[in-house]
Amino acid sequence: MTRWRILADQHDHETLVARLLTQLRLRALPARVSPEELTSLPHAPGVYLFYGANQALLYVGKSIDLRSRVASHFTNALHDDRELRISQQTERIEYEQTDGDFSAQLREIELIKARQPLFNRKLRRQKNLLTWQWPKHAATPVLTSQWLHDESACYGLFKNRREGLETLKKTATEHRLCPETLGLEPAHGRCFAYQLGRCAGACQGIESREAHEDRARQAMAPWRLANWSWHGPxxxxxxxxxxxxxxxxxxxxxxAVDSIGDAYRTRHDRPRFDADIYRLLKRYIGVSAPPGTVNVLPLDPALMEWRR
Structure with missing residues (x-):
């Protein structure tokens, strides 16, 4: 009778599979990572950090089950070139446990952008993004990186000025909007687009400014960022x-704060907009977010302290 048959007779199928997977994961560990280092990881949400030679940070990841996710990196190295490169260079593992998946994803974004791990390319530090901001009573939108903390409508996220301008110019052409009225060209009366039949005549008074603004906002609506639904933080x-x-x-x-009281006592810097934070937060508290995942407590903006 083979050893495997003896084990099969002694254990049920689920237990046998679990033990086999454990052995596979331990055998797949990098040479400088001990089995104890893996088994000390909790089956809990958090972030993990892989370090290589000379304390170089190789990779930052997140999971709702730290031990299983870290182990999967090393077993996947058997058939994935990228995972193999990470595994071969990993000498030490650190982790931070979090209250849940949302906190883990948020912490992952922070760590990657602050510390620039070698193998995290998608979330590397972003450049200062631009957006078209159009306050309610403004005549034209403004392409800016200065995030206004008010109810201005914001349209699109752009890597540079050229991308932002080209996007709005293309939209203007498709919807016969006036480049002069949008502030894309100096005002000289009749715009060149009108002469080509690509402008409905806002520059000539044929279309009212109000009607043109309504059409422009509707045309830009598909790339409008979600409104902030609260009166403050x-x-x-x-x-x-x-x-x-x-x-x-x-x-x-x-x-992050440890209590509601700390939220009011701490003096906060005015933050910079981050597209990855925006997308993460929108998934959890946006209109289509699954209920009960996180709890949201609106705070009184009058009691918040800000650094000048």
Whole structure:
């Protein structure tokens, strides 16, 4: 009788498979990572960090099950070239446990952008993004990187000025909007687009400014960023009976606090908009977010302290 048959007779199928997977994962560990280092990881949400020679940070990841996810990196190295390169260079593992998946994803974004791990390319530090901001009573939109903390409508996220201008110019052509009225060209009366039949005549008074603005905002609507639904900052918390949370205002991350009181006592810097934070937060508290994933507590903006 073979050894495998003896094991099969002694254990049920699920136990046998679990033990085999454990052995496979341990055998797949990098040479400088001990089995104890893997088994010390909790089956809990958090972020993990792989370090290589000379304490170089190789990779940052997140998971709702730290031990299983880290182990999967090394077993996947058997058939994935990228995972193999990570595994071959990994000498040490660190982790930070979080209150849930939202906190883990948020922390992952922070760590990757702050520390620039070798193998994290998608979330590397972004350049200062631009957006078309169009306040309610403004005549034209403005392409800017200065995020206004008010109710201005914001349209699109652009890597540079050229991309932002080309996007709006293309939209203007498709919808017969006036480049002069939009502020894309100096005002000289009749615009060149009107002479080509690509402008409905706002520059000539044929179309009223109000009608033109309505059409322009409708044309830009598909790339409008979501409105902030609160009158001020919010505290996003995970888990019941837990006051620890993350502060946000106008889709911008202000930082983590240990309690609601700390949220009011701490002096906060005015934050910079981050597209990855925006997308993450929108998934969790947006209109289509699954209910009950996180708890949202609106805060009184009059009680918040800001650094000047």
């Amino acid at each position: 919010i505290l996003v918390m995970e888990g019941e009976q837990n006051e620890r949370g993350h502060l946000f205002d106008q889709w911008c991350y202000l930082g």
